[in-house]
Amino acid sequence: MSSTARDRIFARLHAARTTVSPYVPQGGTWQAPMLDKAQRIELLKKRMETVRSEVHVLPEAEWPAKLAELLKAREATTLTYGHDAWFGGTLRSKIKGKGMPKLVPYGENVEAFRDELFGIDVGITSTLGGIAENGTLIVWPTPQEPRLLSLVPTVHVALLKADTIYSTLAEAMREMRWAENMPTNALLISGPSKTADIEMTLAFGVHGPKELIVLVLE
Amino acid sequence: MAHTFTYPRDVKTVYYFGTCLVDMSFPQAGMAGIHLLRRAGVEVVFPQEQSCCGQPAYNSGFLEEARAVARAQIKAFSRADWPIVVPSGSCAGMMRHHYPEMFANDPEYFDVRKFSERIFELGDFLHNALHVRYEDKGKPVKVTWHSSCHAMREMGATAAAKALIGQLSNVELVEIEREYECCGFGGTFSIKQPEISAAMVADKIEDIRATGASAILSGDCGCLMNIGGAMEHKGVPVAPRHLAEFIWERING
Amino acid sequence: MGSQHLDFTANVTEALADRQLRANFKSALTGLMKKRVAVLPDAAERERMRDDAEAAKRKALAKLPELLERLERKCTENGIIVHWAETTAEANEIILGIMRSHDATKLVKGKSMVSEEMHLNHFLETHGMEALETDLGEFIIQLNHEPPSHIIVPAVHKNRQQVGRIFADNLEGIPYTDVVEELNAIARKTLREKFRTGHVGLSGVNFAVAETGTLVLVENEGNGRMCTTVPPVHVAVMGLEKVVESLSDLPPLLRLLTASATGQLVTTYVNCITSPRKDGERDGPKEIHLVILDNGRSRMLADAQLRRTLQCIRCGTCLNHCPVYIRIGGHAYGSVYPGPIGKILTPQIDGLADKGVLATASSLCNACEEVCPVRIPIPGIIRRMRTEAYDEKGDGVVKGHGAKKNLLETLVWKGWELTYRIPALNRFVVSMLGRFGDKLPNVGPLKAWTSVRTAPRFAPKSLHQLAKEEGIRHE
Numbered sequence: 001m002s003s004t005a006r007d008r009i010f011a012r013l014h015a016a017r018t019t020v021s022p023y024v025p026q027g028g029t030w031q032a033p034m035l036d037k038a039q040r041i042e043l044l045k046k047r048m049e050t051v052r053s054e055v056h057v058l059p060e061a062e063w064p065a066k067l068a069e070l071l072k073a074r075e076a077t078t079l080t081y082g083h084d085a086w087f088g089g090t091l092r093s094k095i096k097g098k099g100m101p102k103l104v105p106y107g108e109n110v111e112a113f114r115d116e117l118f119g120i121d122v123g124i125t126s127t128l129g130g131i132a133e134n135g136t137l138i139v140w141p142t143p144q145e146p147r148l149l150s151l152v153p154t155v156h157v158a159l160l161k162a163d164t165i166y167s168t169l170a171e172a173m174r175e176m177r178w179a180e181n182m183p184t185n186a187l188l189i190s191g192p193s194k195t196a197d198i199e200m201t202l203a204f205g206v207h208g209p210k211e212l213i214v215l216v217l218e
Numbered sequence: 219m220a221h222t223f224t225y226p227r228d229v230k231t232v233y234y235f236g237t238c239l240v241d242m243s244f245p246q247a248g249m250a251g252i253h254l255l256r257r258a259g260v261e262v263v264f265p266q267e268q269s270c271c272g273q274p275a276y277n278s279g280f281l282e283e284a285r286a287v288a289r290a291q292i293k294a295f296s297r298a299d300w301p302i303v304v305p306s307g308s309c310a311g312m313m314r315h316h317y318p319e320m321f322a323n324d325p326e327y328f329d330v331r332k333f334s335e336r337i338f339e340l341g342d343f344l345h346n347a348l349h350v351r352y353e354d355k356g357k358p359v360k361v362t363w364h365s366s367c368h369a370m371r372e373m374g375a376t377a378a379a380k381a382l383i384g385q386l387s388n389v390e391l392v393e394i395e396r397e398y399e400c401c402g403f404g405g406t407f408s409i410k411q412p413e414i415s416a417a418m419v420a421d422k423i424e425d426i427r428a429t430g431a432s433a434i435l436s437g438d439c440g441c442l443m444n445i446g447g448a449m450e451h452k453g454v455p456v457a458p459r460h461l462a463e464f465i466w467e468r469i470n471g
Numbered sequence: 472m473g474s475q476h477l478d479f480t481a482n483v484t485e486a487l488a489d490r491q492l493r494a495n496f497k498s499a500l501t502g503l504m505k506k507r508v509a510v511l512p513d514a515a516e517r518e519r520m521r522d523d524a525e526a527a528k529r530k531a532l533a534k535l536p537e538l539l540e541r542l543e544r545k546c547t548e549n550g551i552i553v554h555w556a557e558t559t560a561e562a563n564e565i566i567l568g569i570m571r572s573h574d575a576t577k578l579v580k581g582k583s584m585v586s587e588e589m590h591l592n593h594f595l596e597t598h599g600m601e602a603l604e605t606d607l608g609e610f611i612i613q614l615n616h617e618p619p620s621h622i623i624v625p626a627v628h629k630n631r632q633q634v635g636r637i638f639a640d641n642l643e644g645i646p647y648t649d650v651v652e653e654l655n656a657i658a659r660k661t662l663r664e665k666f667r668t669g670h671v672g673l674s675g676v677n678f679a680v681a682e683t684g685t686l687v688l689v690e691n692e693g694n695g696r697m698c699t700t701v702p703p704v705h706v707a708v709m710g711l712e713k714v715v716e717s718l719s720d721l722p723p724l725l726r727l728l729t730a731s732a733t734g735q736l737v738t739t740y741v742n743c744i745t746s747p748r749k750d751g752e753r754d755g756p757k758e759i760h761l762v763i764l765d766n767g768r769s770r771m772l773a774d775a776q777l778r779r780t781l782q783c784i785r786c787g788t789c790l791n792h793c794p795v796y797i798r799i800g801g802h803a804y805g806s807v808y809p810g811p812i813g814k815i816l817t818p819q820i821d822g823l824a825d826k827g828v829l830a831t832a833s834s835l836c837n838a839c840e841e842v843c844p845v846r847i848p849i850p851g852i853i854r855r856m857r858t859e860a861y862d863e864k865g866d867g868v869v870k871g872h873g874a875k876k877n878l879l880e881t882l883v884w885k886g887w888e889l890t891y892r893i894p895a896l897n898r899f900v901v902s903m904l905g906r907f908g909d910k911l912p913n914v915g916p917l918k919a920w921t922s923v924r925t926a927p928r929f930a931p932k933s934l935h936q937l938a939k940e941e942g943i944r945h946e
Binding site: 005008009010019020022026030032108110111113114115118134136141142143147148151168169170174183184187189191192193194195196198199205206207208 | 498503516519524525529533539540556557561605606611625626627634651652655658662684685691692693694711718719722726733735737738739740741744746747752754769770772773778
């Protein structure tokens, strides 16, 4: 049935070409501004803070201490992460002891991990880059760092290397060669989960993270 | 859809298209427009064969009737290529933008387009083509302004109207809340969907009342007939006035 | 389905009488209008974005068959199973079949207008399936057994007190509250449990990229990501107009979609799905199905003017700016797609006989066209719907063309034409009106007019006469 539906649909679509002129107006006139590195960091921070993300710009070596401080303030009891992520070893060596959450690597398939995952306080992920134009993180989950790390825990912490912040989405797509190697799931994340469905009143954390904390590493 | 028009220079003569509504119900507003043009040193020609731009039928789904009436207008204004000035943003928008659409597939398309390029809204033409200057001789008064949707969105004539009002030193212009919103006239819309139209004009009247103005000015008699009729029905003491008539009175004391 | 009898006049009367409803709409939509301008402050830049967005959509429509074939090929290569449905009934059956093949009974849904067009929830429920809306607004109105009243903010017609009562009445063990934060927390708790246990996740598609076979979903809440990541099976449904050629078409479209829909610079999530879970990956659905629906769209494509309806990216900004929608709200339209876009889309899908009346509910003020991010000439297509409804020339193409044709109106407009085409007749009629116009009987259109206005007055002397008397040159 489906294949005949397909044939009939395509027959109509092809026929439509004979009745309508193929004129199409020209596009390609708009581009968001290109910025230098300092401007990119500044704009990304500003844009992300506008939608209530917490952004800290700091030297790369300092992120574990900053993370520990943030976790302590939140009294987080569990933290999930990708065991083989680039920061996994550092995380294991620095985030431990009194007042630190239990580290729970996302090491199994979601079917086995799901119930535990839905109870975890914090998820931490790497990012492939950022976009200054609209205050966005580029997150391509991998076998090492699965998709739900950035969605299910109450707080999402993202590590962003300052060198990987692009000016615009178009630039990021071009430079990262999205068209040639789209992953299973490419995500652009621009803040904590939010809604304004009741009386247009903005509220955060309706389904996903209530907080997004971005550590920009210089 | 609003465009920046190319305005003619050193205008000696213009055609005047009065519109059917002005003809029937607001001829004084129509004459005021003629007087303002003549005062600016322009000769005005009013072809007696003119009638209606055709918009009522066009908007109601009767395209053939609209085309027949449009053809009659094009013919009535064909003896010279003078600019055609219209004391209504809506009728002007119809003739400027919709005539070419109506004849897009006809051999006369290019002639129609040439005709359409000669169409100007009155206030816009006075301000941007004739650069008129007015001296106010009236008493201090507070007014508000309503743009017809087509004066605003098709003819881009709002700024010119406000600039003209701004030349009148004793006139205080108080802008209305939701100035961008339709008054609910919409030609046959007001009788095809009378309840929605009534709700729209009721809100518009409240916004007008809130300005504290004693007159509501507009460049379109359709809106004025709607808003004015509704205000009169409700006993709201604000006078509906066509911009041309208002200016003519102010500058003549 | 979808072509239930529509008593638009009764709906309008009811909606206009509901002061609470009008207040809810006015306050929400005024806010959305202001936010849109705030996020697109530079008019010149906004117009350049619109140039690009319009061009991207029109280019896609001009190449639609190739792009759909390429999309199908790329998706198939990526492991996404593509289905084609001519009608909503076929699309529903496809989804039911997918659920049955997995012994699934619980569907968790992200927001999808196409699934509303299909009346999918109702269909699945009649076949013993649970179909749960998880977008907060959709969740609220589903609990209250209502359709959405807006395509972006479906519960915009409800205030916090009404939502509180809906939750208290329909969710077990939930006391009444009208604190928005608390209402959101209730929804979070209830729905996270559903994501965890759902068998199949359903989503719409904002843009389907032919170049890479990627489904792009835009959202703020994260429920869409939940639906497309947690359950083992993901079904995406889209109208066939959602395809765009390449990733490079996306930046202006995304910017304008979010700016127009919610006045945001960017949404929280842009979720680009290109394949099911690959070997070694720990989450994501193991199976993805893409259902591509026609339901009248290929017919629109065959007409140069009507095809522009298909440029729509469902941002809803034409609703927010429409003086008619603001007053009567979404439900009065009795259709899945309300507001200006609904006035042109619904009659083309459901036919002019049932839904042609929607095209009369416009003053043709052009506010919709002024703000449409992809520049759909909505007022022009509304006029077209009116013209097709009478179909004078008999060359109509829209379903139900000629449905409103009647002798009375035909004669009235013929008479109008003669009056305004023949100068002598025009002079006679205008002079008669000047003399006797105030004695017209208060019936029909005049009665409609005078329900809230005084009757029009006719001047004793027409402009033609005054101009002649004053010696204005007439040629």
